[in-house]
């Protein structure tokens with residue numbers, strides 16, 4: 001039987017995980033034509049390529065010195081932390097990547113904590129050592145010290161804290177155990193490879209532990225789909241052997257949370273070769289593969305050979321802290337640009353999503369045309385919304401809301417986050433000011449040099465409610481220079497009212513087509529969201545008011561032509577600028593009494609109550 005190693009790659013967002021997998025695939029001879037490969041091949045979903053981030057954990061496999069190495073690439077963004085939690089049990093070892101210039105960041109801590117708890121052997125890879133900030137090796141040593149402190153802080157065992165360290169440039173495809181070699185590898189006076197990394201994986205990560213059980217047992221840790229065979233379960237064979245045609249039992253739970261046992265037959269099995277699933281007759285204990293044969297399977301189910309066997313405990317992952325309402329589209333233009341989703345379809349679609357992604361949870365909404373989805377953050381919602389939009393659906397979503405809890409003695413609790421910001425010192429006071437306004441408290445202010453520029457690393461503890469919708473504002477305030485990340489701190493006492501948005505909305509008071517003449521007259525009132533010649537309806541938001549009240553306005557007014565010359569002169573006046581409403585912008589901007597209308601072609605924002613005479617204009621200070 002072939003020797004196997006199962007490893008996952010974990011890190012804070014952007015520290016180079018997927019780039020490292022590229023290099024590992026390339027150097028192990030997995031690609032037929034390596035030069036033809038695009039970058040970050042594991043980021044195979046459209047939105048992953050477009051956004052340059054990993055959203056879903058994915059498997060690949062390579063062969064090195066006759067050992068099969070199963071690799072699981074994971075996302076680093078905090079919103080997709082659930083992906084890391086659910087797949088980590090497939091691995092025995094983890095490559096922990098830390099950007100040599102940035103050092104450990106919040107998500108480094110989160111994923112390391114999961115890996116330590118799971119008892120994984122950890123190999124530290126200090127990546128991006130080619131960055132100019134790392135030319136000073138003191139910087140790299142500092143990062144190693146910080147990472148070591150993190151290990152101790154998280155209760156690593158002695159064996160785990162005794163981790164090997166590699167210095168790597170994933171982008172150029174080399175790694176070394178010797179820091180003194182790094183300058184030569186960067187200047188290419190010495191040719192580097194990933195051999196030292198592969199060797200560490202083979203020697204330091206143990207062979208998969210095989211459970212002492214007489215029959216086949218596996219836990220479904222991930223799902224995939226093939227248009228050819230349907231739903232596929234991804235899991236690691238914990239004991240025994242699984243083969244095509246085998247009769248197995250799926251141990252799942254029903255909607256009421258009760259256990260159910262359903263027999264099925266394995267119709268197809270796949271093992272990974274590179275990123276490709278290759279059909280196989282059998283999978284041996286220790287290996288990771290895909291199993292076809294049942295459509296209804298869910299992550300956390302156990303697939304067992306014996307009906308009398310005990311299932312694995314279900315994967316327990318951190319609870320969502322935010323929620324969003326999804327609704328059918330009730331706006332007047334509904335169904336014009338896509339397919340207006342029906343209540344039942346909306347429900348089915350969202351339930352399907354929450355089954356494939358255990359970090360999301362579904363709940364019925366307040367009315368039959370609404371559903372509530374619980375998740376971890378704005379980006380996670382934005383990706384789901386964008387995905388549904390690409391499926392040609394039209395629907396609406398409300399603004400993200402935090403989930404409250406009540407303490408045993410009746411106190412109202414809300415989720416908190418620790419926000420870590422790294423930015424040029426000049427912006428620090430403005431940024432802390434913005435967050436202080438939203439009840440954030442500065443807990444750490446650490447100046448450091450980043451190359452020659454003076455930067456600070458700030459830590460701010462803030463109610464999640466205060467941090468929602470703030471990312472772009474913080475980026476704008478720091479001229480795009482701030483590195484922002486956050487981690488949840490759990491529930492703390494409610495911090496009192498926080499105003500969601502200071503500015504009111506400019507709202508169309510009628511249905512019609514916008515005119516340049518009307519919009520020009522409005523420019524000084526605030527920021528416009530629509531261009532001339534756009535269809536609008538009563539209650540649709542066409543801009544942000546500079547004042548804190550909503551303003552109902554006529555954006556369709558035509559200029560009465562008194563003489564030809566005046567009309568001609570007007571052509572020379574053009575609108576200063578329109579703020580295009582993107583999905584991300586809308587999610588951050590939206591207030592409780594507003595909807596985002598999502599269609600395959602447009603993102604519109606609107607008031608929940610459309611007729612202007614039924615709606616107040618004073619935005620009461622929102623206390624939630």
Ligand SMILES: Nc1nc2c(ncn2[C@@H]2O[C@H](COP(=O)(O)OP(=O)(O)OP(=O)(O)O)[C@@H](O)[C@H]2O)c(=O)[nH]1
Pocket residue numbers: 011012013014015016017018019020040052053054055074075076077127128129130131168169170171172
């Ligand atoms: N200078 C330098 N840049 C690198 C290196 N490795 C990766 N990068 C760059 O870092 C960026 C992020 O790389 P990814 O591989 O997508 O990072 P990731 O950790 O997979 O990111 P997520 O999956 O979104 O968490 C890309 O622009 C890479 O080109 C490296 O060794 N040196």
Ligand SMILES: [Mg+2]
Pocket residue numbers: 017018019043053054073074075076
């Ligand atoms: Mg990635």
